Amino acid sequence: MSPAAPATADDRTREKPRVLLVDDDEVTLMLTAIALRERGFQVVECESGKRALEILAETTPDIVVLDALMPEPDGFTTCRLLRAMPGFENVPVLMLTGLDDDASITRAYEAGATDFFVKSSQWSLLDGRLRYLLRASRTRLELERSKAKLARAQDLARMGSFDWRGQGRLVLSGEALRVFGYPPAESTGLRALLRMVPAEDRRLLVRMLRDATKRGSVFTTDVPINLWDGGERVIHVEAEPEFNEQGQAIGYTGILQDVTDRRVAEDKIRHLANFDALTGLPNRRQLIWRAERALDHAKRMQHQCALLLIDLDRFKVINDTLGHHSGDELLMEVARRLRGCVRHSDQVLDGAYELGGLRSHRSLEAVGRLGGDEFVALLPEVADEHDADRVAQRILEVTREPIFVGGQECFVTASVGVAMFPRDGGTVADLMRNSDVAMYSVKGTGRNAAAIYGPQLAGRGREKLELETALHKAIERNELVLHYQPKIDVRNARLIGVEALMRWQRGGRLVAPGEFIPLAEETGLIVPLSEWAMGEAARQARTWQQSFGFAESIAVNLPSRLFERSNLIDHIHHCVTTQGVPHRVIMLEITEDNLMKDLQNVIPALHRLNEIGVEIAIDDFGTGYSSLSYLTTLPISELKIDRSFVRDLGVSPQSSAVVTAIIALARSLGLRVIAEGVETLRQMEVLHRLGVVVMQGFLFSRPVAPGDLESWLDQSVRSRAAPWIGQATELEAAAEHPRAVSGRV
């Protein structure tokens, strides 16, 4: 006999198993104990069931070996009592019985024994049996733990499993029942579960189930359900068929998972990807997607679509004046109004659209936000362009209504460009571009209107685009130059400054400002152009200073948007200091129109400019707003009478009245007055008589190239050879001019 039964590594490494040995026969008890100890067990001997229960109350052995036949309590009773003790439900109990005692074997199992063993002096058999039971017990324990873990994991994942044997024999795990909101032990059937699915989805699901079972294929789907408590859930179902040995499908086994949260997150992501966060409108991506679907449909059904591009006029002003928060509020309100202009559909569209019917393209109709203050209205089916125009007019109407944001009423207008499919473009990109062209044509003609695209716009657009491209390169190619027109004090024929005027030498031709400045303003190129002009003016001032002692100012025209730039002061400072000329060398001219448009933004800049010695002139004065009261609050130095009044002097009496009024106003405010566009001696004479002594115009000089200024000075002023000089001197000598305005009064 081998000294020890074969033991697994696991058995050996483990601590010695503890055995409680119960036998009333002391000889057997002693022998068995000795034999087991020799085989690596720790044995507690005990000669009665009563004593065994006492021991168990204090310690827990790994296994209990009970002699079946003992004085009461015998092995069976002891086993039963033991099982009733908490913590001993699963301890392995081996019942020792006689060889010829079938009844005892049955009774042993009934009493809760794990196994029975016929007494034998073959100790290795007992050893082997005990170790087997211990292993089984350990495996069982691990299984229990693993099952508990699985249940916990499934619970956390809101997951459960099921078996389906067809004909309603559906068995759900406790966890699966919980997914459906049932208590763990409830029994339910497929029919009851299907009733939780909304009718429409249910029909689809039943069809899918039939298909899958007929073909014996794997079944995977997400099913929406309504719980009894009214909650809505999405259940993910994954099932695979089970087959018997003959290869026949006998049912399905699978898992269920509550994926509601995931679905909600997915929906949210889809929404974020397709809708504008601020206004909740479809975003560019979603719009393009919808437009493509609409075009497909229109092609198939041979009807027209319309794309309306809506751009708010001067939104930036509102944004900058009232702050971004108010700007956002305004956009939200505009978005809300625009929605009302179409049959706006909010559905997140992707694959679902394909399921729709003939009229489903109607659900594509929407207003979306492309970004900033740009919106698009997509009309998937229109009879003609008048249909589209009606919507455009409605849009203009609703945007014109005052909007209350940031504590005040705002007036917003919009420019709308319309492109029609298929007439104005066969693709979404074409329609977008052409509606853009149409929209810009509105901007160019005064805003607050709608225009329908036409080929004539496209031509202009192309020309403009070319010009724009060329203008972009003009600065880097040094194609821009400044020409200078002298400002003359006619009393003493003295040059008191020049106005810088931009010219573009484009391919051997000198392009006039009127041809490219509006485009530069529209595209924003005016900003780099003006910045260049300031630098160039400062440079020129230094050159002239060195060549002939020029110490006057150079006036540079500045669009109002440059005043909004926070770095304007820095830029001027940089320009003059790098040239080593004083700040007052640069003078800025801003048109009355521009000034009024952006008054709130411009005023702070004007003050700062004044502080550093840069003077401001108001250009084209008299043509803009009739209310002049604002002038009293502005830190300006000079008013330039618009050339239109000068032209009409001596022709229409109103002109001299205007000029007189301007002079009176300037005097009361302590401003210089200068007349532009003086072309004749007659005009000069009248202006002089009215009290204007500083003038600018062809009479004195055209704008000249920088290198020509000195020779002009030599030829006409210093030599006093120009015809106007004689006359001016005469006038000056002949008349007393108490009203003359020269410099600050």
Added chain:
Amino acid sequence: MIRLPGPRRPRSAAAPASGGAPGAAAAPPAAVLDPRAIERLHELDPTGSQGVVERVLRAYQNALARQIDEIDAARGADDSERLSRLAHTLKSSSASVGAVRLSQLCAGVERALRTQPPAALGAEVEALIHEARQVAAAVRAILVV
């Protein structure tokens, strides 16, 4: 001394020092005690350091003396249940020490008691008691009390 057949004659601690009196045990122990069973006991304690054989045999001896009296008493009282339990216990402990015949007699009585009263088993019980006394003598001889 403990008489043992087989190759190994351990220097058993249980072996009485009085050895060398083979004739003292007139009854042949082999007849009542199976030497192979004693051998198995030795195998439980190969070095003899635990005195297993002596401990077991002494325990058996004590129990046997008591059980013979109890069986006698139970027979007199016609107590079937008690007699049955005694026979059962003696059956397994006797088998353990190699008292094969006694174990068999016990098994016979135990089995017979399921269907018959003790009174009907006079001869069998008598044989059992007789054999038990033989075994007791043999054990006593081994242990050389």
